[in-house]
Amino acid sequence: MLEVKNLEKSYQKDKTALKDISFSIEPGKFVAIIGPSGAGKTTILRSLNQLIKDDSGQILLDNQDLRTANKAELRKHRRQIGMIFQNYNLVERLTVIENVLHGRLGYKSTLAGVFGRYTEDEKKEAMVLLDKVGLKEFALQRCSELSGGQKQRVGIARSLIQHPKVILCDEPIASLDPISAQTVMQLLKELTEEFNIICIANLHQINIAKKYADQIIGIRKGELVFDEPAADLSEATLAELYDQPVTKELK
Amino acid sequence: MISNSNETVFQRQPEAPQSEKIILHKNSLSRVMIGFVLMGLAVITVFTLLHLDSANVQLGEAFHSLRETLTQIFIHPNVGSDSFSMLLSALGISLLLAIITTIIGAVIGFFLAIMASRNLTNRYLSAGIRVFMAVVRAIPTIIWVLIFSIVCGLGTTAAVLGLSFHSVAYLTKAYSESIEEIDQSTIEALKVTGSKFWVIVFQAIWPTTMASLISWTFIRLEINFANAVAVGAAAGAGGIGYQLFVAGNMSFDFHEVGMIVYMVIAVTFLLEFVAVKLRRVYLAK
Amino acid sequence: MTGSIKYLSQKHWRQTGVIALVGAIYLICSWILQYNNLAGITAVPKAFAWLGTNFMPTADSMSHVPQIWTKLMQTVLLAIASTVVAAVIAIFVALLGSKVTGFNWVVQTATRGIASFFRNIPLVAWAMILLFSFKQSDFTGFLALLLMSVGYLIRAFMEIIEDEASETTLALKATGASYFQIIFQAVLPQILPSLISWVLYMIENNVRDATLVGILTGTGIGFIFDLYYKSFRFDAAGMTVLAIILVVIILEVLSNQIRKVIL
Numbered sequence: 001m002l003e004v005k006n007l008e009k010s011y012q013k014d015k016t017a018l019k020d021i022s023f024s025i026e027p028g029k030f031v032a033i034i035g036p037s038g039a040g041k042t043t044i045l046r047s048l049n050q051l052i053k054d055d056s057g058q059i060l061l062d063n064q065d066l067r068t069a070n071k072a073e074l075r076k077h078r079r080q081i082g083m084i085f086q087n088y089n090l091v092e093r094l095t096v097i098e099n100v101l102h103g104r105l106g107y108k109s110t111l112a113g114v115f116g117r118y119t120e121d122e123k124k125e126a127m128v129l130l131d132k133v134g135l136k137e138f139a140l141q142r143c144s145e146l147s148g149g150q151k152q153r154v155g156i157a158r159s160l161i162q163h164p165k166v167i168l169c170d171e172p173i174a175s176l177d178p179i180s181a182q183t184v185m186q187l188l189k190e191l192t193e194e195f196n197i198i199c200i201a202n203l204h205q206i207n208i209a210k211k212y213a214d215q216i217i218g219i220r221k222g223e224l225v226f227d228e229p230a231a232d233l234s235e236a237t238l239a240e241l242y243d244q245p246v247t248k249e250l251k
Numbered sequence: 252m253i254s255n256s257n258e259t260v261f262q263r264q265p266e267a268p269q270s271e272k273i274i275l276h277k278n279s280l281s282r283v284m285i286g287f288v289l290m291g292l293a294v295i296t297v298f299t300l301l302h303l304d305s306a307n308v309q310l311g312e313a314f315h316s317l318r319e320t321l322t323q324i325f326i327h328p329n330v331g332s333d334s335f336s337m338l339l340s341a342l343g344i345s346l347l348l349a350i351i352t353t354i355i356g357a358v359i360g361f362f363l364a365i366m367a368s369r370n371l372t373n374r375y376l377s378a379g380i381r382v383f384m385a386v387v388r389a390i391p392t393i394i395w396v397l398i399f400s401i402v403c404g405l406g407t408t409a410a411v412l413g414l415s416f417h418s419v420a421y422l423t424k425a426y427s428e429s430i431e432e433i434d435q436s437t438i439e440a441l442k443v444t445g446s447k448f449w450v451i452v453f454q455a456i457w458p459t460t461m462a463s464l465i466s467w468t469f470i471r472l473e474i475n476f477a478n479a480v481a482v483g484a485a486a487g488a489g490g491i492g493y494q495l496f497v498a499g500n501m502s503f504d505f506h507e508v509g510m511i512v513y514m515v516i517a518v519t520f521l522l523e524f525v526a527v528k529l530r531r532v533y534l535a536k
Numbered sequence: 537m538t539g540s541i542k543y544l545s546q547k548h549w550r551q552t553g554v555i556a557l558v559g560a561i562y563l564i565c566s567w568i569l570q571y572n573n574l575a576g577i578t579a580v581p582k583a584f585a586w587l588g589t590n591f592m593p594t595a596d597s598m599s600h601v602p603q604i605w606t607k608l609m610q611t612v613l614l615a616i617a618s619t620v621v622a623a624v625i626a627i628f629v630a631l632l633g634s635k636v637t638g639f640n641w642v643v644q645t646a647t648r649g650i651a652s653f654f655r656n657i658p659l660v661a662w663a664m665i666l667l668f669s670f671k672q673s674d675f676t677g678f679l680a681l682l683l684m685s686v687g688y689l690i691r692a693f694m695e696i697i698e699d700e701a702s703e704t705t706l707a708l709k710a711t712g713a714s715y716f717q718i719i720f721q722a723v724l725p726q727i728l729p730s731l732i733s734w735v736l737y738m739i740e741n742n743v744r745d746a747t748l749v750g751i752l753t754g755t756g757i758g759f760i761f762d763l764y765y766k767s768f769r770f771d772a773a774g775m776t777v778l779a780i781i782l783v784v785i786i787l788e789v790l791s792n793q794i795r796k797v798i799l
Binding site: 051074076079081082083092106115155158 | 716719722729
């Protein structure tokens with residue numbers, strides 16, 4: 001269970017990026033955060049694993065507050081939270097399986113991690129996960145040789161090997177073609193249910209959010225506009241979010 | 252190198268049956284090459300350092316004296332036996348030398364770059380210019396200046412010509428690389444309208460590569476200023492470099508060396524500042 | 537319509553203005569420097585003609601080859617060693633000073649300032665300062681090249697880290713990896729090829745600069761060229777230049793081939 005209470009953040013004085021954001025998410029739920037560009041979607045997502053330090057509020061993952069954690073505790077929290085990026089953020093020169101195994105670094109001693117010593121079990125699990133995302137034959141390829149959709153699936157495998165409770169997806173399909181985007185979204189949805197994790201994705205496309213998400217959160221100018229089950233979302237609410245009718249985007 | 256790439260082929264074969272141990276990467280050519288280069292450089296460095304001739308200098312004493320010299324230079328600079336205005340005019344001479352040779356290098360370099368770019372001219376012309384420029388570039392600037400100083404005597408003309416030669420060669424290479432990065436379709440779009448060669452150059456190539464040409468030119472201006480100082484000192488070609496040489500190697504007045512060093516640094520900072528400003532103006536357009 | 541015509545004519549005038557300005561600067565420069573353009577242009581063919589007759593190595597100058605070769609190899613080794621040591625120092629400093637992997641903005645700003653300072657002190661000044669304390673030895677040349685290269689490499693490495701490693705650093709931070717794990721598993725593997733490419737470039741450059749340093753500090757190939765040049769043994773000086781050309785071009789071709797494979 002992930003609970004966010006009264007989260008606030010401002011980058012400069014008088015310029016608030018997030019105002020009093022609160023929501024909670026049950027395990028096994030796929031949540032989409034939508035809203036206009038610059039509304040604060042990325043800030044929320046990156047606050048959840050403290051890549052951005054917020055100013056006040058509470059972020060509770062299974063009743064433990066991430067915000068008050070010290071450096072070592074924060075690393076332990078972070079390994080329970082996988083993250084997927086718009087630009088994949090892989091080490092392009094390393095192989096697919098090496099990138100997947102990077103997800104284990106948070107569990108290893110500094111020295112073992114520095115030298116990249118992984119156990120056979122970890123390697124086997126990496127292969128199983130690569131099989132799951134359909135990239136088993138690519139394990140020894142360099143990531144720079146993959147297509148965008150394939151790279152994003154490596155990113156998914158990297159987050160899964162962390163044994164996460166939460167996966168954060170920062171615009172996961174914004175750089176992908178429509179077919180790859182569908183594959184990635186379908187995969188995320190299935191894995192969320194299979195592993196009973198929380199998946200939170202920033203999305204630009206409302207139709208995709210409605211199609212895959214269980215719950216949709218709308219953000220506008222740093223404020224939470226709505227937090228509803230995807231099925232209940234009305235066009236009127238969306239129009240309020242974007243300041244204009246959104247009939248076209250829904251089709 | 253060849254034996255290494257053979258090894259990679261051998262290692263790839265037993266990959267399939269090896270099921271209990273999962274390997275993380277293949278020995279690709281690029282990995283092997285990186286290892287090879289790093290190893291080679293390390294071996295050469297260790298060998299060189301072990302055989303370095305230090306002319307029996309006592310290192311402790313030398314570092315002690317170095318510290319004193321550095322204090323004189325950086326903490327207590329003064330104009331020494333020369334006047335400040337005299338050093339300033341020498342500095343100006345070096346700066347002007349850098350500017351004039353950069354202009355010569357840029358103008359000649361641009362036309363040579365057009366002819367050396369593979370997407371604009373035929374293979375033989377471009378290859379010919381490239382090889383010639385590589386040879387010119389291979390000869391250090393100081394040697395160019397010394398060569399010209401035999402023919403036209405030690406002085407401005409030799410310095411200008413010597414510095415220009417290297418500038419032309421450097422900028423030809425830099426410019427032609429920028430020009431080769433242009434999208435071929437931009438050139439073709441003008442070609443199909445029946446435009447003449449030089450029209451294409453000045454309507455398509457010049458505007459699209461402007462920003463990067465300007466960057467390269469200013470990088471070269473900075474290099475030329477450093478070179479102008481250097482040839483002044485090593486070839487006696489005048490300017491602030493010569494004053495530096497006199498102060499440091501003849502009168503051993505390190506206070507004056509310090510003053511000159513600060514003046515040179517001030518100019519290089521100024522050049523960097525102007526380059527950043529100009530780049531911003533041109534990139535904004 | 538008229539607006540766009542106006543824009544085009546304005547642009548035309550501005551371009552003409554810039555060209556006129558550059559021309560004026562050129563003329564002013566040559567006037568102050570008392571550089572005679574005509575003499576300059578006519579000097580070029582004269583110089584090459586002179587080179588053709590006097591600088592041509594003769595059968596006689598072959599006897600100098602072993603000496604030239606030894607000095608040249610010394611110079612190349614010195615250039616490589618100084619670049620490699622500079623690179624090792626620079627990578628540590630760049631990691632401390634880059635925006636991606638650096639500690640805090642104080643260290644970052646300080647690093648930038650120091651790098652820029654080292655880069656901008658003229659090589660000649662380094663050579664003379666060191667010559668005074670370390671006398672006429674290879675060690676002087678080594679230190680001069682080292683100090684110069686460090687400044688350049690720190691800046692280059694910081695830019696490489698910021699350009700190529702910021703995204704992966706963020707991703708590994710999010711997995712809970714520690715600082716040193718991120719450096720060794722993400723930053724270094726990602727930037728290694730670009731680092732090597734810069735080191736190779738710097739080696740080429742240092743071989744050329746070593747000639748200058750050699751003239752000033754009386755070591756290596758610069759010393760031997762200066763010796764032949766000042767004693768009017770131009771055929772041997774020509775031989776030296778040929779040897780330099782040969783080695784620099786071999787280095788350039790070799791590093792281009794290495795770059796093709798690793799990048």
